[in-house]
Amino acid sequence: MTLTGRNLIAGAWREGESHFTAHDAASGAQLAPVFAEGSANDVAAACAAAAAAQGAYAALPLAERAAFLRLMAAKIDALGDTLTQRAMLESGLPEARLNGERGRTVGQLRLFAEEVENGGWQGLRIDHAQPGRAPLPKPDLRLRNVPLGPVAVFGASNFPLAFSVAGGDTASALAAGCCVVVKGHPAHPGTSELVAGAILEAIREAGLPEGVFSLVNGTANALGEALVKDPRITAVGFTGSRAGGLALMGHAAARPVPIPVYAEMSSVNPVVLMPARLEEAAEALASAYVGSLSLGAGQFCTNPGILLAVESAATRRFIAAVGEALPAVPAQTMLTAGIQSAYTKGIEAIAAHGATLVGAGAEGSSTCGRAQVFTVSGADFRANPALGHEVFGPSSIIVTCADLAEVAAILEGMEGQLTATLHMAPADYDAARGLLPILENRAGRIIANAWPTGVEVTHAMVHGGPFPATSDGRSTSVGTLAIARFLRPVSYQDLPAALLPKALLDGPSPVLRRVDGQYEA
Template sequence: MPFIPHGKHLIAAEWIAGEARFRSQPSSGTPHDFFVGTTAHVDAACAAAEEAFWTYGYSKRTGRAIFLNAIADEIEARAEAITQIGCEETGLPAARLEGERGRTVGQLRLFASHIVKGDYLDHRLDAALPDRKPLPRPEIQLMQRPIGPVAVFGASNFPLAFSTAGGDTAAALAAGCPVIVKGHSANPGTGEIMAEAIRAAIERTGMPKGVFSMIQGGNRQMAQALVQHPLIKAVGFTGSLAAGRALFNLCAARPEPIPFFGELGSVNPMFLLPHAFAARAEAIAQGWAASLTQGAGQFCTNPGIVVLANGPDADRFVAAAKTALEKTGPQVMLTDGIAEAYRYGKARFSRHQAVRPIVETHSEGRSASPNLYETNAATYLQDHALSSEVFGPLGLIVRVDLPAEMVDIARKLEGQLTATLHLDEADTKLAQRLMPVLEHKAGRVLANGFPTGVEVCDTMVHGGPYPASTNFGATSVGTMSIRRFLRPVSYQNIPAELLPEQMPG
């Protein structure tokens, strides 16, 4: 049976209706009506989350691990329905959504096993030194503790892995923090079925009902009420720079400012060093074209800019990239608004007198075709707009005449999620000049690869200096993401009976 959404909000394990409605805009299939979230819904969800925190925040991590695994089980039990509604709403192919569902489930299970080990608590002990002169030292222990209810904003480009039950939600729940999700209006049905899976896991494991809520849709007033609610202690967000910066400012303007963990945008530059692309210009170009157009270019790690040395090898690279991109047909974008923004971004390049079109296409409606442009180092360094992200399959090649220009471009970069070097052994000296700059600018540095595809593991950093993210010391992917929703507490001479039950040893 196909999944037919009822359109309600989930607040403290109860499906709640409202008054106003909005209608979904799927790429295919039947539109559905959803209730619009209000500030009253926000108040109810926050009150339930606060009440749940006094139980859930002090629960044993083994119990939370069982809960995370139960969520994964319930998602898998709804696999076909999730793919069906996800494909209808987003236009993404079934294989992509099935892979994303596997990543979401794997992430939940990874976090479950990670918190059971207890290393993330960073437990430290300084034993008492009663005989120390001139003053004795008390016993002091330190451990990371959950911060309280967390607001999570669903994403449009990853309706599973970065939305309702995605990375921010999984990390907060693993840390011991209740979660309130603001569902994204681009995929409300997908959000509803994922919330249904979490609700089933709450009932199955006996978790407090307020540990998770999801509020659909809503206007700016509702979003503002959520991030500024006094019971919310942090916000997780994946989306555009403009929307993220607005929410960041709201968090900072609160009477009690709170952290805003926003993953906002990146052009993910690739630097092709001379010996590497002399040896394999065509192969790198084909790999880049595939990465650039994957998912219609709607990845936050989409490699939008290539920097390479001018000359015949650059001509070979451009020709190969052009051939590969011309074989890529139109792809459906996630929303009408994203498709419109892509056309607007493309216009910035097509109208630029110092930018030459290599592949220039016309896109209509909700579809997008790839575009490719090239310019020189001087133009790129002088025009900041050329370094701004275009969300979609658009690439820019920047030709440099001297290695020093490549270093200059690296130094002028804003914060990035990723930066990539394509190099051979003979390129080591130039790579050594670039490497300190790139690690200063990006959260993840790659060699001889393509940045689309973010591994969920202990060592992943998916973040970077602003504007890639709003907190350069954090990651939204991998087990270290749990640390965003914890804070250190010291316990001085506290009797064992009063210490948290999770205290190792």
């Protein structure tokens, strides 16, 4: 596929009145072609087409919806090296990482296809009428979840495939029966266009209305604002900065009809090294910690930004081993010049608040992020709230605490997190049990004896957490439960059988339902 630099609006590739350029993340050089800046008119046209297609797409038999998702996966996978090479240029991420990310992208589309066919997400319930009940008869009530309507999705900078045009938000929205309008991330417009072209091929081959999907690229914040404010959009999926997420939440709340924004924003993902485990494996833990915090130039939303340990000889061994491991960590290209600049400023802020540098990785070019780890006492950490802010990149702070009570106090004072991790030996279990209620209130995923970087796409995964990790701590953006964000329940009271949705008719059902309070076998 030859890149055109155009926006995809309901099956038509549109030119723009103004343009922007993509850049090679490693060198800063401009990449061809130039890309059309999306306009308010493009947004309006995409949203109108999505609204027009919504009824037909929502009514599509589940088997056909699942087949479309699988077709999308096949078309994206078929892009192969063309997609990988463009994404490498625009993101600076290595080939192996992006090939893996492409596999994750198509894998989650196929997983959602299975979920659609399973049908359990519909939440089917039937409560039969009891006309003879005294003092008043009971009506016949039947419930299912239905799609919200057209969804706006914002591509993420750090996952140009798995959290972007055909990423988890798009996959779960389409699985729910919602048409999608994507605002592509301006750092990788070529990658976005390639994926959008594959989706268009799938739409046409499946015989679907072309308004099911549109892609609008552009650099202006006003473009995203126009998308969120369009009255035909019913929900928003976003992965990015806290400032960006809060801005979208504000726009969505100020609409005449407010809509939900599912924003994944900010997390430092605390890791607790329990004393017995630290005593037995300080050096091994140090090596794995450095690997986790520097993976992908630290540009993961689950990067271990804060590590807590009780002051001891084992903790000092751990810190020394971290310092020894860091110089071997190469500097890595960061996603954009803006992200690299923000990372540099974040490191400077940590040092300005009195944290001591433990060690640093190798230096690199001006487009690179250099791994750096700092240490600070528990008392100083609690006295400087700014030390608890996320620094997006390959850095972390080791907080040495007086005792486990101080560890607990620091955890209780933290904001909401995507993850919280406990490294522990059996001798630590009693103490860890006391921390679990705190972690449950602070994080969407609690990890034992592993590192938080990496998110498995499964039925039981939660990639979410209390604010500001996400805007709605009841949701997840990864795993099949993500479909619930784009559904709402509808109850049908005394509706004639001839008008009921097929899934709610009496008789045998291939889908698990709750009938008169009991789940069918």
